[in-house]
Amino acid sequence: MGFREHLDEVCKVDGAVAASVMGFDGIAIDTVTPAETLLDIESLMVEYSGIMGQVRTAAEGMQAGELSELSIGTDRLTAHLRPINSEYFLILAMTPEGNQGKGRFLLRVTAPKLKEEL
Amino acid sequence: MGFREHLDEVCKVDGAVAASVMGFDGIAIDTVTPAETLLDIESLMVEYSGIMGQVRTAAEGMQAGELSELSIGTDRLTAHLRPINSEYFLILAMTPEGNQGKGRFLLRVTAPKLKEEL
Numbered sequence: 108m109g110f111r112e113h114l115d116e117v118c119k120v121d122g123a124v125a126a127s128v129m130g131f132d133g134i135a136i137d138t139v140t141p142a143e144t145l146l147d148i149e150s151l152m153v154e155y156s157g158i159m160g161q162v163r164t165a166a167e168g169m170q171a172g173e174l175s176e177l178s179i180g181t182d183r184l185t186a187h188l189r190p191i192n193s194e195y196f197l198i199l200a201m202t203p204e205g206n207q208g209k210g211r212f213l214l215r216v217t218a219p220k221l222k223e224e225l
Numbered sequence: 226m227g228f229r230e231h232l233d234e235v236c237k238v239d240g241a242v243a244a245s246v247m248g249f250d251g252i253a254i255d256t257v258t259p260a261e262t263l264l265d266i267e268s269l270m271v272e273y274s275g276i277m278g279q280v281r282t283a284a285e286g287m288q289a290g291e292l293s294e295l296s297i298g299t300d301r302l303t304a305h306l307r308p309i310n311s312e313y314f315l316i317l318a319m320t321p322e323g324n325q326g327k328g329r330f331l332l333r334v335t336a337p338k339l340k341e342e343l
Binding site for chain 2 (some may be wrong): 145146147150151154155157158161162165166168169170171172173174176177178179180181182183184192203
């Protein structure tokens with residue numbers, strides 16, 4: 108399975124708007140966008156990638172251990188981010204009404220599969 | 226009910242380590258720490274308050290709407306943060322094994338009550 112197929116699997120959850128494999132530098136390897144949105148979703152994911160890096164640095168600096176998950180909920184979008192390895196992470200953007208629990212579950216099971224391919 | 230009583234209510238969830246009403250400037254109004262931890266939990270909450278402010282700025286700047294919730298999970302701690310108003314937010318730090326769903330629920334119902342008192 109390639110990146111695209113894994114991202115398509117992640118996007119099978121209700122409410123999925125976009126999913127991407129991104130570097131902590133904000134550069135995406137691959138992105139799928141199953142639903143239309145008025146938001147500039149790709150720019151938002153780049154913004155969030157910067158935050159992801161800062162959270163990781165803060166958590167590790169405070170001995171809280173490795174970052175396992177970050178979720179950011181706003182009025183119009185909920186984003187779940189999960190590190191794949193030290194360089195890449197998986198992000199799933201969903202409508203706030205989507206099935207967040209299943210979305211987070213799909214990230215948890217998909218991240219190790221992507222790790223093998225990176 | 227004062228801040229302390231609200232924070233005690235939030236900490237009734239399994240796995241609660243600390244709860245605080247904090248300003249986006251990182252200064253806490255009140256904090257309760259029901260469980261011992263080897264982490265410097267107060268410093269970690271200050272770090273996370275800075276991230277909370279950056280996430281809010283990024284989300285609003287990208288037209289994603291108001292920030293409603295931020296969750297940060299690491300190996301040793303999961304923190305849930307929810308804005309109360311434009312100046313203050315509620316933070317609940319839990320063990321990763323704690324009942325995260327209930328913790329997030331308690332923040333959601335408690336934030337409006339605190340808003341009335343701020």
